[in-house]
Amino acid sequence: MNANLNWLEQYIERNRDEMLEFWKDLVNLQGYSKETERVNQVIERVKLEFERNGFHCRRESSQGNADVLIGILGEDRKKEPLIFTGHVDTVFPQGSFEESPFYIEGNHAFGPGVMDMKGGIVIALYAAKALNELHYEERPLKIIFVGDEEIGHTESISDQIIAREAAGAVCAFNLEPGRMDDCLTVGRKGNIDCHVTVHGIGGHVGNAFLQGRNAIEEMAHKIIQLQSLTDYKNGNVVSVDVIEGGTVSNAIPDRCKVEIDCRFLESSQMEVIKNQIQKVCSKTYIDGTVTEVDFVNSMPAFESTDRIMSLYHFINTIAQENSLQEYGYKIVGGNSDAAYISQVGTPVICSCGVKGDKAHTKQEYAFVDSLFERTKLFVLVILEFHRFERM
16 A cells, blocks of 8 residues: 555545535535525535635626635646536425435435535545645645536526636546446536427317417427437437427417427537527428427537546546556536536546435435545545646
8 A cells, every 4th residue: 555545544534524524514505506595505615614724715606596616725836727626506496305414324325415416525625635734736726616507507607607717727527426337427418408389379179270270289290300300329319308288178279388408429519409400490380380499508518538538547547556446437418517628628527526326316325435435536646647747
């Protein structure tokens, strides 16, 4: 066992209870993305802890949702910063859980956001604390934590703040949940959320059938065409997932709305898919109906690069050298803010947080030992980062 790993084992043992207590505090604060005041309480709690450990922090308005927390330790260090990043919000509105929902059974920790992704915040803090105790001074350490990731930064500029703050960094570790298959994420699909609404002409089915224009019938023609835009082999998915229309069975529906989720491996496909949807919706099958298309939200793809793969291999090398968990890698369908970081040229690895399962459900849990394992890993990676610089 090398000296740094031996020291880290002792560090974890000394701080184990404190780490769990901070994790408990964050989970018990809860905070659904749209509950701005509650999420900002979490932001402030995190800010306080990082400031206690030498970070200069500020809260920046997202201009719509909860604030973005930005902090830096060692700003006077000459090299580009290393970034820990993620989010503090959850998908659970107030009342979904009791007042203090965090608890541990054996090696499982439970509670809203325990895995996705408040455990990751704990990893970042205690990795920074360990590096402080080891008198690490090579590079600045930077944090970027947002409060509206789970709603895709709708009606905010959090995504722009992430991109701006990540530009020029040497790399970033996104502390989204660790995967059950022990893979780190080196790429993610982008997505488009699209709403399509058909306006028809209502009327009584028995007395005005010929005068009516059935919005559901018009939409039915379009749904088949929209679904056929999926090209799964090449990474594109267009999926109609929600449909609303009609009021009662004897009234011709004058409105029908669908919600569509689109996924793509390459950001260049975003405009291609949008144009395809517009083309499908521009065709009218029932005279007198009108169709509106609204692209309500989108996220670019997190596209893998050679530098990202080099960073992955470096992390795995450090893990293997220290007899820690070895990791595979994957490109996955779900989104994360790693996309905005990658787009500004900063290599980023995602799924660096605590390992667990059942995200976005009341059964969400995290493996407690992964909190300690990954804290050790990223401390060791940062201590040896000079080797990556030479790659």
